[in-house]
Amino acid sequence: DVVMTQSPLSLPVTLGQTASISCRSSQSLVYSDGNTYLNWYQQRPGQSPRRLIHQVSNRDPGVPDRFSGSGSGTDFTLRIYGVEAEDVGLYYCMQGTHWPQYTFGQGTKLEIK
Amino acid sequence: QVQLQESGPGLVKSSQTLSLTCTVSGDSITSGSFYWTWIRQPAGKGLEWIGRIYISGDSNYNPSLKSRVTMSIDTSNNQFSLDLSSVTAADTAVYYCARDACFNGVCRNGMDVWGQGTKVTVSS
Numbered sequence: 001d002v003v004m005t006q007s008p009l010s011l012p013v014t015l016g017q018t019a020s021i022s023c024r025s026s027q028s029l030v031y032s033d034g035n036t037y038l039n040w041y042q043q044r045p046g047q048s049p050r051r052l053i054h055q056v057s058n059r060d061p062g063v064p065d066r067f068s069g070s071g072s073g074t075d076f077t078l079r080i081y082g083v084e085a086e087d088v089g090l091y092y093c094m095q096g097t098h099w100p101q102y103t104f105g106q107g108t109k110l111e112i113k
Numbered sequence: 114q115v116q117l118q119e120s121g122p123g124l125v126k127s128s129q130t131l132s133l134t135c136t137v138s139g140d141s142i143t144s145g146s147f148y149w150t151w152i153r154q155p156a157g158k159g160l161e162w163i164g165r166i167y168i169s170g171d172s173n174y175n176p177s178l179k180s181r182v183t184m185s186i187d188t189s190n191n192q193f194s195l196d197l198s199s200v201t202a203a204d205t206a207v208y209y210c211a212r213d214a215c216f217n218g219v220c221r222n223g224m225d226v227w228g229q230g231t232k233v234t235v236s237s
Binding site: 031033035037039041048049050051054055060092094096097099100101102103104105106107 | 152159160161162173174175176209219221222223224225227228229230
C-alpha cells in the first residue's frame with residue numbers, strides 16, 4: 001500500500017510569511033494516463049475539509065492564488081504565500097493514483113506565531 | 114450549488130451496525146459523473162477514506178473496512194447511505210459524506226464537495 005508522509009507535522013508561521021508543507025509518497029503517483037493524482041485539503045478548526053489543489057497544482061474554484069502546489073513523482077509541496085490568520089488549520093495531502101483506496105497524509109497543523 | 118448533509122444516530126452500541134444517510138441537495142444525485150463517498154475522522158486524528166458508490170451501484174471500499182461496509186444509493190430520495198457492522202470504540206469518529214467527480218472517465222481526483230460531518234460515538 002502507498003504511504004503518504006507529510007512534514008512538518010506542526011508549522012508555526014509569522015503572518016505574511018510563506019509556509020511550505022512537504023508530502024512524500026512511498027511510490028510514484030504518476031498514473032497510467034500520465035496524470036498525477038495528488039490533492040491538498042485544508043481543514044479549518046471545527047470545519048469540514050476543503051479541497052484546495054487537485055492533480056498537484058490545479059487550484060479549485062475560489063481558492064486564493066497564494067496557495068500553490070508543485071512537485072512530481074513522489075515529492076510534493078504546498079506553499080502558502082503571505083500567510084493570513086484564516087489559513088490556520090490542518091492541511092492534508094491525498095493520493096488517488098494507487099487503488100483500491102484514497103490515502104491521506106497524517107496532516108500538518110499550521111499555526112500563527 | 115450542490116450541498117450534502119449527513120444524518121443518523123449519534124450513539125451506537127458496540128457490536129451493532131452504524132447506519133448513516135447523506136442527502137444531496139441542489140442537484141440530482143444522478144446528474145453528472147460522480148462517486149458518492151464516505152470519509153471519517155476520529156477526534157484529534159487524521160482522515161480515513163471509507164469508500165464510495167456510483168449511481169450504477171459500482172462501489173470501492175477501504176480494504177481495512179471492506180468486510181464490514183455496505184453502501185447504497187437511493188435515487189428517488191437523492192440520498193446515499195453507509196452501513197458499518199460490528200462496530201467497536203475504534204469506529205467512534207466524525208463521519209463525512211462527500212462527492213467525488215470523474216473527468217474523462219477517470220475518477221481519481223478525490224472529494225470536491227463535503228458535508229458538514231456527523232459525530233458518531235460507539236458505546237459499550
